[in-house]
Amino acid sequence: MHELGVVYRNITRADKNAADKLAALGSATVHEAMGRVGLMKPYMRPIYAGAQVSGTAVTVLLHPGDNWMMHVVAEQIQPGDIVVAAISADNCDGFFGDLLATSFMARGARALVIDAGVRDVKTLTDMGFPVWSKGISSKGTIKATLGSVNIPVVCAGMLVNPGDVVVADDDGVVVVPAQAAIKTLEAATAREANEGEKRLKLASGILGLDMYNMREPLAKAGLKYID
Amino acid sequence: MHELGVVYRNITRADKNAADKLAALGSATVHEAMGRVGLMKPYMRPIYAGAQVSGTAVTVLLHPGDNWMMHVVAEQIQPGDIVVAAISADNCDGFFGDLLATSFMARGARALVIDAGVRDVKTLTDMGFPVWSKGISSKGTIKATLGSVNIPVVCAGMLVNPGDVVVADDDGVVVVPAQAAIKTLEAATAREANEGEKRLKLASGILGLDMYNMREPLAKAGLKYID
Amino acid sequence: MHELGVVYRNITRADKNAADKLAALGSATVHEAMGRVGLMKPYMRPIYAGAQVSGTAVTVLLHPGDNWMMHVVAEQIQPGDIVVAAISADNCDGFFGDLLATSFMARGARALVIDAGVRDVKTLTDMGFPVWSKGISSKGTIKATLGSVNIPVVCAGMLVNPGDVVVADDDGVVVVPAQAAIKTLEAATAREANEGEKRLKLASGILGLDMYNMREPLAKAGLKYID
Amino acid sequence: MHELGVVYRNITRADKNAADKLAALGSATVHEAMGRVGLMKPYMRPIYAGAQVSGTAVTVLLHPGDNWMMHVVAEQIQPGDIVVAAISADNCDGFFGDLLATSFMARGARALVIDAGVRDVKTLTDMGFPVWSKGISSKGTIKATLGSVNIPVVCAGMLVNPGDVVVADDDGVVVVPAQAAIKTLEAATAREANEGEKRLKLASGILGLDMYNMREPLAKAGLKYID
């Protein structure tokens, strides 16, 4: 995690089918399917509601107030990728706007996930380029310091290796390690399959207490009802 | 406030007419009508804009990362209720999603107010089930620890007794003690009646300075105009 | 900055043409055109998405929980002004709602920028009166303490002199000193003119690395590519 | 919780012996003895390290930036009391300094717990008057608005009724309901008695895994050791 000024051009991306299909399952189901791990901090919010994407991570480590490496990472994007940008210290400047988004889209990027700020959010919304970020800020950045591209980074509290799958929607951003992508897709799909039936039961008025057989363990734990 | 593992089945709900009608007046007017008290911390935000509800509180005390009691409180919901969930320590996990919402709606709940996180917000929005929460998070929770249901709780800095009226809209969440519900409805209605006339005057260009007779007290307080 | 209880009636507003036209360029471009200064803290957010305004500042200094001076500043508003409200200590009460907005609009105000909370946000949205604020809160305020009007204030970390131009959109709020308004309009317009061409190039797949001739300085700085 | 402008002169204080002796057990042990409830938010910090107190609560509800009621509550202090001050909205002004501390000490107060700011902390430290607060601030306050004294208040997220026992030390502030004071003292004392023996065992190198018989439940829960 500690190299600086290095760009790895060859990374091993997760299975493409899994990387594409995880989006439909959503971050909450994927997070559960992995055993309740992999979620970035919940301060990561979409700049507009409703986007739901998944893709393979290309990573970039930036420094506060300096977006030079965003141009370097652009070249490493392949169709289906999501750029994951980490910053070496807390900073909410606007590292990314409509021009970079135009370039990222031209390269086939599906989204940006950045532990900092972005700007031009109205234009980005019109362009349909989704971004999950820590904040929104007009403040521009300089181009003076080297970071690195496609090294493991910690973004919003979560380790992201280049090639991992990123799943992002209105609930947050989840990272699936590349080697776990297929298994996670299976587990999440199975989980999802279950939910339709549960939803029908609950809608009919059946309680979770009964559907999940919770009354006995609750009583055992000592729950008392008082009239 | 300090019992654990207890569910009170019989609570005294506020006057139903007042509990229903306070929604239309809105949280700001109700808060003023109570003498400027009763507001939860402003970090409580709706998951979608535009919802405006009121109803009687059923309360639940949860522990960090554990939503077991959400299933217990579901059974205590009656039509017209709003579930108020407090957590015994700061935590932003996603305690609530579309399955629980389906169950709550089937029981007649109008909304959830929770001093923690929720998930499946896109589905909740589509379902039209409003939630006011501290945050949004994909992170799921376990089912291991007892809390309590229908005890007095502190939610987002405000004491809520079971049966109190909760009024929530885009401006925030206000709690009206059950015994004050009717009086508050009257005071808020009177206040509201006044506002139409004031609005017309202000729209015509009359200043608040004149409409409220502020010039004299301002001068007395020492306000000086400099040309 | 330290007078209290004073209202300056005559202020020198920035060039009207510049104050009107800066809106179209947006806060990010204006901020860059000024040499990357002038931005308020990014916690200042619009109460609804999509508003984009500019205008001349009339300023007001308020005290926590006290909006008396909002009525005093209303009288000083001229068409094309934006009210900038600073608070003498951190406070998120709702200092402003639909009645004051009616009055401000009747006076010709284009927006409010306030380092505190506002309420009635649904009505304000319906009225189309944009507000940039630190938060939203139903909590009302009292009318007991003098502040000042049209003195220099620090709002959300930025000095604002009465008559300065304020530019606000979804990316944030930028302050342009009155004497720099014309020059900033020219610089921002020139900057904007450039962007169309750049956007076309980037959309065609040309990289920023090449368009901005970054490869050489990156190599000089020591960037290494590893296959 | 919603009366304003009222001072209750007669309150029922918790058992004096319990109120006095709980200090020695400390906030962590007392919190455990109550079943892990009663703790104020951990942002409440002592202005100096090492103070450890308990006493009966006299409560006061203040408004942002206004300390008028601190003088009203002073008269209600009896020897052995701790003043608990809640604010009707988040505010960090300095509501309390050395003059008020002099008056509180003269009345027999043992400490102040305030969900806001204080000042003169160097002098307060020299005087040995402990304060737990949300912050420190030179900012003074006005005297314009009524609050109430000896009503139930929510302070730093915890309900405090007048007469409850407050236990505060370097770990935080815990509230013991008056009617639970004696039982809590017994439970906490029993808990404490246990700890000496445990400490000796752990110091000798015996592991908690063995002392608490955790190996079996851990294995049952599925814990795997990998060499």
Next chain:
Amino acid sequence: MHELGVVYRNITRADKNAADKLAALGSATVHEAMGRVGLMKPYMRPIYAGAQVSGTAVTVLLHPGDNWMMHVVAEQIQPGDIVVAAISADNCDGFFGDLLATSFMARGARALVIDAGVRDVKTLTDMGFPVWSKGISSKGTIKATLGSVNIPVVCAGMLVNPGDVVVADDDGVVVVPAQAAIKTLEAATAREANEGEKRLKLASGILGLDMYNMREPLAKAGLKYID
């Protein structure tokens, strides 16, 4: 406030006698004496307790993660000055450590006030060089971007002009405009003179209610006592 890359070598410092003597009065008294204005945000904390200083401000505007201008401002320090460092965007890196402190002390600086982070705090404490900062961080900074020296800056929410008096102690940091220094010293001294007598009265058990004649205005405002 918006020039970059400029160093003003000649600034008008406040009256030396006032700048020296305000320290003894403390930030709270000075803040009151100015009419309750001038205080920086209370997140500004001393790196060690007990320091109490005043002096004339030399100012510097820095960029996130870049402390180049700290070396430029060092040259502008005269004995009795306090360096006030503002940052163009929120950033908590360690801009200052023992080497710079050695240089500042050699130039006669009395303290640093910085709206960012510092490091080497143990050594700074041993050296007796007081710093008020937003945080502490080992993170070093680069030297790549120009800021300015001795321009007006906003530091922790407060406007500071070069030459203003800065008063800092355990309660916070107050800024006295240069032209108000003498008058503020007089007002603060008068205020202080009053306090001794008040303290004696309060210590003897006389209540603020009586000493300040508050009973009547409280009754007028509607305060009710209930037995």
Next chain:
Amino acid sequence: MHELGVVYRNITRADKNAADKLAALGSATVHEAMGRVGLMKPYMRPIYAGAQVSGTAVTVLLHPGDNWMMHVVAEQIQPGDIVVAAISADNCDGFFGDLLATSFMARGARALVIDAGVRDVKTLTDMGFPVWSKGISSKGTIKATLGSVNIPVVCAGMLVNPGDVVVADDDGVVVVPAQAAIKTLEAATAREANEGEKRLKLASGILGLDMYNMREPLAKAGLKYID
């Protein structure tokens, strides 16, 4: 990073000599020697001032409000280790107190670094067991959920692999990857050697501007002096 319920018993610890000697260099120097990376978020603060340690990391991943795995990790401690505890979601409960500290010390642990809260800080201070944490809280935890021991974790924003070197002092906490420990010790030692001479020069009044030959690059960057 995503395994749960696993304890790795055999980890490769960094070179012991380097792990021991890095403490004396301090977190700031070590952070610089690594190329300005490796620092945990600056919200990690020591519970008492003055401790300065280094050692090899044994890691533990915990869940909010559950410290069961702290007993599991205790068994894996070897003399010279520092326990690094990460939590799967933000939580400030008191996961650690004097009993666990007694056990950790008996095993030879030098410190705890935990991205959550601790309690019994007065006793921990008396015992001389240093802790760097996100907060202090009396709130106890349950023992219900499996985490893992000696897996890679993200603690306060930084990746920590078991066996890495942790360096912690009043300035913060730095992580040195095991394989970089020796090289970092050399680089930090060299850096330190330089500092004595620099300090003497600066103390004699020589400016950093001259000592570091900054005048020319500053002029080139466009810095202007105005008299």
